[in-house]
Amino acid sequence: MVLDTAAELFATHGVSKTSTNRIAAEAGISIGTVYRYFPDRSAIVDELLNRMLDDLERGFDAVRPTVVADLSDETRPPEDRYSAAMHRILTVFNSALVENAGLVRAFVSTVQFYASNLPQFEKRLHAMLAQILQLGTGDDETTETICMVVVNTAFAVVVRTAVSNDADSDCIDELGMACRMLGLWLARTMITDSVSRAQ
Template identity: 45%
Template structure:
């Protein structure tokens, strides 16, 4: 979440919230098209159909918009993941991870331009992402326990970290603008198969990590 001191006004009325979201939507579109550093607040104001004064009423500077757009994207990812968790009953491990990686990729594909802009900027790494990773890792750990049953807590922590890091890398790649639908499906399927094979091996032998 962005520091409270950097966001000057939190609107409470519906119209004010709508205006604020319109500014953020305009910023997201322009960041995706032009990049963050090449998008001025004046251009954002024009695209949103508001005055520059209105922009500064809600956002003290452009970096606040970046922080809030990242936070919104991460919340969308978390919401999609949480909703998917309820639909994984009786699926094979392969289908579980194919579904999860596919859902997360869909969120990033829908925001592909913005994702590219965020990756290109240091804000992506210095803002909300470090706080988000433990939340996602905890959700994956819950999934690991559901799949494998009770087990060594430390091993499950490590397994969850590996799945998060591997999955996030492939999801980012699969959502890139230069990846078509066929390649996207292949990337997701191959990664899900790798994770499922690892889990099946652990379930059969109890071996997840070198001891």
């Protein structure tokens, strides 16, 4: 109840303009009850970020078999396989962030990156992405670069889609173009990396 109320208030008024007292009042509970579970507003933000990441993780788990099938389909050129995989992955990003568009807007405009759990959020996303794209453990530099580029590109496109007033067709076109671009880049990167490892 506290998190749902906080999410609504953050989306409507912004994080910085929503106090824990207001969250408690709107949730119909005492401030002491809020503090029993969350020592401050930033702990609520962190928990909401974790909740969003859990939604993404469930979405990735749901599309993982199809992504693996896309990547394994030797009848298609590598750029088509990676583009299809990226489309499924970005669709999960898009669904999760559009569903929480107001909250995403509030986070983008007010949450300080290093004062929150965003670095851990990004690290966890990298690990999920490395796993779903079958990139190994994520320990090597190529895997880290791929994850960083994909996550940042996905966020740029999806956040723009989530917070814009563009027509749905424009958002779908932008998402499709980003998937094709990422697919081409990933195919080239993976081929180059596998040639380098073979030498």
